[in-house]
Amino acid sequence: MVAVIQRSCLKGPIQVLILVFLLTGKSFASWLWLGVASVGTVSSPQEAEEMVCSVVPGLVTAQKTVCIKKPQTIVSVSEGARLGITECQKQFQRERWNCSTTDDDSVFGKILEQGNRETAFIYSVTTAGVVYAVTRACSAGNLTDCTCDREHGETHEEGWNWRGCSDNIHYAIGFSKTFVDAPDKAFKGDLLRSLMNLHNNEVGRKAIEEQMDIQCRCHGVSGSCNVKSCWKTMPHFPNVGDYLKTRYESSVELHPRAKKRLRRKDRKNRKVPINTTEMVYMDQSPNYCMEDTLNGVPGTSGRECNRTSLLADSCDLLCCGRGYNTQVVRYVERCGCKFIWCCYVKCNTCETMIDRYTCK
Template identity: 55%
Template sequence: MERKRCEQCQRILVSIIWGLTLFSVVDGTWMYLGISAVGSSVTTQEDPDSSCTEVPGLVSPQIEVCRKNPESLLCISEGARLGITECQYQFRNERWNCTTNTNYTVFGDVLRKGTRETAFIYAILSAGVVHATTKSCSAGNLTDCSCDMSHYGEHDVEGWKWGGCSDNIQYGLWFSKTFVDAPEVMTHESGRNIRNTMNLHNNEAGRIVAERLMSLKCRCHGVSGSCAVKTCWRSLPIFRDIGDALKDKYELSVPIARRSKRRPRRKGKTKRRQPIKTDDLIYVHKSPNYCRPNEKKGILGTVGRLCNKTSLGSDSCDLLCCGRGYNTQIVTYVSRCHCKFVWCCHVQCKTCQTMIEKHTCK
């Protein structure tokens, strides 16, 4: 009897451990598509279901989206790649420079805390999926959508008419919300927590910023270059514009109270009455110390990072090196210079040497 009880306890313990492991895998792992080759050949496979299940941690609604439209896996992969690349650009001079790894966790343990950095990651990747999906619609790469033709041929009071191929932002927004929000929606069904509220809000903030930056582009038609007729369409901005806007939101991100499970509220009794805008980035926890390496949390520290001695910004040696000081190295760069064309027919150059100071954090 005791032996059976022991075996039963072991089975229960194993199932609990497996459940916790599965939960940690599910948390944000669709982002893995941004650094992997999964899905790159999905459209050529006879059984696209196999590619949809190759990604570790996809929840059932995400797998269903993938199965219904296998080409969408390419959009998700491209959107995640856009978001990760833009994150690394925007934080290239910060103490945390959006470090990623090559396994399914992508950002390591950074996402386990609801910090400002986590808020930016969720927003930029959500916007990335919007951008990639919308562009794929315009390019005709998805069977479920095409250009936005809802106003095609209509005339505006200012004398121009709708034409061209407007980017179908509405489909991109719907697709991003359906896929990216799926893990949070499942958590909501079993009981929403503060991280769930935070993630859903920041996902939506990324989508809102992407939509608001849509612009009107026009082309003139007429005799001798005149603009007698003007055809206009709506177009997405380059993704760098979205990244810049979200980085500004990151700098002004709002701390929220941990008890605000259904609707986010500002932290502090005196600030709770101030409404949180839908495009604000919100966070729960203070950021850790990114100055010192912490392998367990996926923090590399700033030792050896290049810094700018004359800068007053985040890339300055004072801020980036966290007060530890920096090393200075004189580097000689050799390059071709004073080039001129010699008849006939070659280019003649001199060799120039440039001495440059290189500063790295201690």
Template identity: 50%
Template structure:
């Protein structure tokens, strides 16, 4: 795919960056904080081009154990990277960076003139982005010699990520009229911010469904009592329960929570009690020095005071 469509490499890289960044953003306060292997960083502390270019196709090089563990975390990684690729390719299409796709022109003549609005502008067309994401990400699992449950799980969660982008499409409008009146509106469809898509997928992660490790044509719930309840395409699914991520396990690539900063007053996942797994926490005082109460002095410089503040920082034992 990369050889056939080299002009899409920048979109693949951006899709990987979006997925990784949003994964880390959504899990930054949790025991599993979407940790990625340190070897993929360059000296400038940014994700290297070569890694990002292949990140979506071989995410194992970034996430290690998590991509093959079959856990809820695996499900989220699949969904968010698939969504990231749709988002970046579609954005590139709308920007006119590619000859194979552009804006969604099917809407142009529609609307409701009687209600004072019509379709116009440049609507994001997901069709090409969805197609490329399926072609690029699903092939390794579809072509797998053994049709195992992990491949079926990846395929399902990849599609759930893509559907999240489609589901959260919004309608934006611009007013036209004399003196700023809104006599006529031109409207177009656009994708939601990736942060909103990430938040939606995080909610799906929280409510993900455990599936049976025995395939019978399609994925099905592990709990026999609930098998009559259908699994929706937008649901995230997993096969194995997650480890607690409390203790470091180098073999599995789990970094543990030792040394992580926690919030002593929070009852949420970032609270010292939950994040530190009951081991307790250390407290140390950090001194902050910054410029403050700055004033402009005629002429021509700014005079500031030097302010100091002390903050308690709590880290897990």
């Protein structure tokens, strides 16, 4: 089935998503379609309800309820999902799995049907993206249900009444638990997979919460800092991505027969509780070397590699031992430009020959 959301008149503050998608059965994290949508505007909340909440594929009842009651927050969800997808692609751009999106019935294709480490990262980073975008919208005054957080400003001098206004991460965390967690709270299938998804969502939330920073402003005569007021701000999102990538690299494999709570597969550490800063997975990852359409793996054939690197983007690792092709590419560009009085710019033409290596 093909559904299209058309652009409406550009009026009013509430935005709606213009989205083209294919819906061919159940897909995991279907709300991620909001991350690949264009953003427009509609003239009323009722129009947003009719055009978004009932058309975006795979939204469960709880998500539709949020969408209807708070259509303006769906724009922040879209921005957050896009933020997470972009950061995922940045973190894995030089690796065998490069976090590519697909034209399948899920934004990430069949990779989300597996409970591996890459799936864990996707859930964590996109949830973090939603928390980040909703928090930013609150602080900017773009949402009617929240503002910046005046509860957590700190005054470092008695008698000074002005308090900093912190980023309202607590509202965003609560919202993400209601919206992002909804499909797995409602899912009646594989309980372990749902517990895994919910846990990794929490890892994404903690990634921002634990990196909240304190910023201060000085008050005093001639710029002195006799009085200082402080408030909490979010980290830059690339820092969140770096944090989650380290959690991905040390992620915990789950015991396959765990039921009510998550348990480590490693027998020696099985009784050690899994905390909310540890990413978890239940399935082994494919090697991502060869194309596997059944599991949605595109393979690395044709990917550009680095012949002199010792990291994941090296031709040896990225090409999985298949070898690589060498191509000499000629770049022609303007160079040595000078301004001539009066009045034009004179440039030379520079030619550069660069070796380009692609996996066989």
